[in-house]
Amino acid sequence: ELKVEQNPLFLSMQEGKNYTIYCNYSTTSDRLYWYRQDPGKSLESLFVLLSNGAVKQEGRLMASLDTKARLSTLHITAAVHDLSATYFCAVEYYTNAGKSTFGDGTTLTVKP
């Protein structure tokens, strides 16, 4: 059974600080996604990572993928309040009809 585990599940941090969210998955994947969800809203696609060593950055967020370790990270640099949200990673397999399996999400609160 495919498992996707995120940690931490809850993260409270101060503005200006750096932190990393981790996403571990149990079997070889074809692609890995990171999403953002604001309260009461749907998902916003942040990154899609396709290959080992892939790194993508947008603004204060940077995502990386290590397929050998089955690990992806989402690094937050100099956090600001606007980054407060829940972040999900999701793993997908071609052999699984394109279905994604989601992690439990990390709720990030950035305090002034």
Add this chain to the structure above:
Amino acid sequence: GAVVSQHPSWVICKSGTSVKIECRSLDFQATTMFWYRQFPKQSLMLMATSNEGSKATYEQGVEKDKFLINHASLTLSTLTVTSAHPEDSSFYICSARDGQGYEKLFFGSGTQLSVL
């Protein structure tokens, strides 16, 4: 970028009634759409995969007769919650993949269903 439109955004209904939720891909054709449900402060749970022109594929534990999915065209999939009960209250989200740029999934805005 590709847009997925989902309606309604929220619906309140009485127990025993049926509710239909629409998911449309506005500027691309989607042969496959996915339906999820999400309980408060939880992750997304895949309910079913909707395939244009064929029967939907349901995940284990999802009642086919309760959650009817129809994907009649390349731009529209519908989810009907039949004989809704309070335990069906949830946030329902659809997603679709642009066949041209298949890397990303695009999500609808979600439907908050409350069954009284």
